[in-house]
Amino acid sequence: MPVDTAWSRPWSRCDEAENCKPSSSPYSAKYALTTTNKVLDVYGSNGVRGYNIGCSYQKTVDASSISVKAHSNHHHFIVNSFHGHAHNRCCQLQFHPLYQHGLGLEDLEMCECICSASNAIAPVIHHTSYFHWLQFINLHFQQWDSDWYLELSKFLYNNYKQALAIIDDLSPAxxxxxxxxxxxxxxxxxxxxxxxxxxxxxxxxxxxxxxxxTFVEALQSLAKAE
Structure with missing residues (x-):
């Protein structure tokens, strides 16, 4: 992963934005780093990971014990599409999926979908014992895996159709x-x-x-007054 140009290196002022600030705890990144290390082992080189604070997390990886491993595998960190719009503009220009090559329609927000779906079991496990709490969550995600495996071909097919439609509709314009x-x-x-x-x-x-x-704000005030 090249880091010797202003365009490719993490933005040095990104920590000034609230949404780009890393946690102050020295131990809070250990789970993310462990996950990153596992991803590198499983998927190898030339990967991209979306993370709510992927901009500042890149610096965390650079300063960690897996820095050489991540760089040698050309592993890149960016910000999820939805969360990326809450980051400052400089951060978006470097880390938002909209400006990345090779991501296509991917918004990197699958975890949001998973968490949203798991909310359905909250009323069921709210007052259960610890055992049944784990049991229902396990059952939920077993069913989730089964359902998505059945829908995988349809999901890929629909995405492919959507991509072709966008290309066909917008290319002439x-x-x-x-x-x-x-x-x-x-x-x-x-x-x-x-x-x-x-x-x-x-x-x-x-x-x-x-x-x-000031002129734009005056026009907005005029529009509201009318």
Missing amino acids: IKELKLALNILDEDFEHWNMEEFEFLETLTEETDEYVEVM
């Missing part, structure tokens, strides 16, 4: 806009890099931007 605006595919990535560099060097708001925001 994008091609038309590219011709009308005289832009190339490379320009999209270049704009992201320009935005990142601009935000990195922005130390304070200029008078021009303050005036623009």
Whole structure:
């Protein structure tokens, strides 16, 4: 994993955003690091993991005992799609799935779906003994695994159809806009890099931007008043 360029290394100011702050506990990352180590053993190189604080967790891995292992396997950490929108813009430009190659429609939010589904057993186990608490959770996830295994082919097929539909529907419009605006595919990535560099060097708001925001806020107030 390259770490010698400003674009590829973790954003040095990311800890300034509340959603990008790692825990202050020196032991809180041990479970995540153990999981990462296991993922590297099972899946090998060129992997990507989504994590709510994947931006700051990258630094944790870099400072850990598995740093060399993670880097040699070119393992990359990013932020889940839903949680990523709560991070600051510089963080999003580097770590949000929207700007990553190879993820396609994947939003990296499967754990949210799993946790949401498991809420259904909460009323059942709320007043049970510890044994029955574990028993019902185990039964729930056994059924979950069985159901999803049966639906796996359909899930992949529907995702494939959705991807093809998006390509078929949007490609003509994008091609038309590219011709009308005289832009190339490379320009999209270049704009992201320009935005990142601009935000990195922005130390304070200029008078021009303050005036623009004031004007927009005035328009919003006018719209509400009408």
